[in-house]
Amino acid sequence: MDLKHPNLNYEFYFLFQTKYESWQEPSFFSNQLIQNNLHSIRIDQDKRLFRYASPANENGQLPPLEEWEQHLQQGWKQIQICYQNRFKPQAFMGVTLLIMDDSVTVHQIQCNTSTGATIFKPTTEKVPDEKILLKVTDKLGTIRTPVTLEEFEPNNYSINEKSNWQIQLSSSQTPCLIPMQVGENYPNPIFAVYGLAHSILPDEVAEQLQIFLCSDKVALIWRIFARLMMQKWQFQRLDIAAYQLRQQLDSKTDYYQQIPDSDFECANNKKLAADLRKMAKIDAKAKQVLARLDAGVKTLEINSYNLDRYLHRSEQIWQYLDDTDKKYQWNLTWQNDTESPLLDNFDLNIRQLQNHSTYIQAALTYLDGIRTRWHVYLEGQRLQYESNIQLMLFVLTFIASFTGVVAFITQNPGDVAFLLGIFTDNPQKITQIGHLLLIGINILILIFFILPFCYLYLKSLWKKFRCLF
Numbered sequence: 473m474d475l476k477h478p479n480l481n482y483e484f485y486f487l488f489q490t491k492y493e494s495w496q497e498p499s500f501f502s503n504q505l506i507q508n509n510l511h512s513i514r515i516d517q518d519k520r521l522f523r524y525a526s527p528a529n530e531n532g533q534l535p536p537l538e539e540w541e542q543h544l545q546q547g548w549k550q551i552q553i554c555y556q557n558r559f560k561p562q563a564f565m566g567v568t569l570l571i572m573d574d575s576v577t578v579h580q581i582q583c584n585t586s587t588g589a590t591i592f593k594p595t596t597e598k599v600p601d602e603k604i605l606l607k608v609t610d611k612l613g614t615i616r617t618p619v620t621l622e623e624f625e626p627n628n629y630s631i632n633e634k635s636n637w638q639i640q641l642s643s644s645q646t647p648c649l650i651p652m653q654v655g656e657n658y659p660n661p662i663f664a665v666y667g668l669a670h671s672i673l674p675d676e677v678a679e680q681l682q683i684f685l686c687s688d689k690v691a692l693i694w695r696i697f698a699r700l701m702m703q704k705w706q707f708q709r710l711d712i713a714a715y716q717l718r719q720q721l722d723s724k725t726d727y728y729q730q731i732p733d734s735d736f737e738c739a740n741n742k743k744l745a746a747d748l749r750k751m752a753k754i755d756a757k758a759k760q761v762l763a764r765l766d767a768g769v770k771t772l773e774i775n776s777y778n779l780d781r782y783l784h785r786s787e788q789i790w791q792y793l794d795d796t797d798k799k800y801q802w803n804l805t806w807q808n809d810t811e812s813p814l815l816d817n818f819d820l821n822i823r824q825l826q827n828h829s830t831y832i833q834a835a836l837t838y839l840d841g842i843r844t845r846w847h848v849y850l851e852g853q854r855l856q857y858e859s860n861i862q863l864m865l866f867v868l869t870f871i872a873s874f875t876g877v878v879a880f881i882t883q884n885p886g887d888v889a890f891l892l893g894i895f896t897d898n899p900q901k902i903t904q905i906g907h908l909l910l911i912g913i914n915i916l917i918l919i920f921f922i923l924p925f926c927y928l929y930l931k932s933l934w935k936k937f938r939c940l941f
Contacts, residue, residue, distance in 0.1 A: 511525075783814070
């Protein structure tokens with residue numbers, strides 16, 4: 473890799489949210505170094521994008537690419553100086569490293585992570601035609617060089633591993649990547665690396681092209697990177713949240729589904745109720761993620777539309793500049809309406825989030841079936857328990873009534889004898905016989921109702937004894 477190549481250049485783009493109440497935009501750049509190397513532009517109504525270009529040395533040469541980490545820190549320091557005490561780190565959405573050269577396939581970036589170092593390289597999944605941003609020709613149309621925008625991916629990137637990284641920046645320590653955290657309270661600033669390759673061009677044309685795309689009147693890369701960074705920031709946060717939720721749903725549904733119906737006989741009602749509460753919590757959490765996925769899809773669709781609109785607008789601006797500005801001795805050939813490689817990633821991310829949403833909804837339906845199964849058994853247990861309680865109350869009421877009658881006869885035999893004297897000459901004997909009959913009937917009733925309860929109690933003891941073994 474020839475680090476002294478005149479067309480080799482690299483710079484950084486920092487994206488921030490400006491929606492915080494106490495956020496105040498800087499009215500001016502108070503430092504000459506900041507004025508020369510740090511530039512910014514407002515994106516939409518609530519975002520600001522900074523571009524930091526590494527300063528050249530006394531000989532006009534740019535620092536080597538191996539020193540990108542220290543220049544990233546230098547740009548971060550200057551941004552903090554701009555906002556002074558009003559700087560809010562939680563507003564930081566991410567940073568992009570852009571490498572510009574005639575070819576970027578020879579370049580790679582090594583960055584430290586929480587699990588070791590990783591190397592970012594140009595992706596090999598796309599064919600060359602899918603990377604073309606525009607084409608450069610001279611005034612005669614003889615030079616025809618495609619300009620491609622290539623995305624770098626970490627070498628340990630795996631869909632199964634889900635290595636979605638966020639970047640940690642410090643004024644004193646080298647940048648480090650750590651896994652993204654799940655939750656709305658975590659900003660999870662992303663780190664992205666892109667390469668802008670223009671093949672072999674005359675040095676003057678290559679330099680003019682880089683200035684035009686990045687810092688001249690149109691500055692196409694500003695708008696492109698703002699949308700690409702918002703896309704990556706929005707997608708990766710939702711992707712890791714949906715991925716972890718899917719793993720949790722798979723684990724829970726597999727665990728609950730493997731429990732046979734025979735185990736319900738020994739299940740404790742309290743444990744069943746606790747499992748149902750856990751399922752309800754998972755269901756509520758999944759519905760929150762589904763709502764975020766739906767909002768994320770709509771956000772990606774809006775950003776994709778805005779990027780497409782700006783690309784067409786830039787094409788119109790360039791056609792005007794090409795006709796009026798004589799310093800450009802070359803033309804740009806734009807992609808037609810059927811070729812929009814920059815929008816492919818938006819479509820891919822949207823489909824992937826929709827796939828997450830479909831999978832989670834299906835898993836929730838499956839989990840809801842398990843919840844119904846749990847709930848039916850628990851309700852059956854509760855209904856049986858309530859039925860036993862009602863029967864017991866009826867028996868106790870019946871026994872209490874007969875006991876009251878017996879107590880009345882025992883304590884007031886004269887009153888009963890007086891009533892029976894109307895029908896017989898020997899009421900005392902009938903009273904004694906009735907007294908004995910009532911006691912016997914009461915005992916029979918007690919035996920009749922107590923024996924079934926004894927049976928149910930012994931059956932319950934046998935069930936518990938069997939469940940122990």
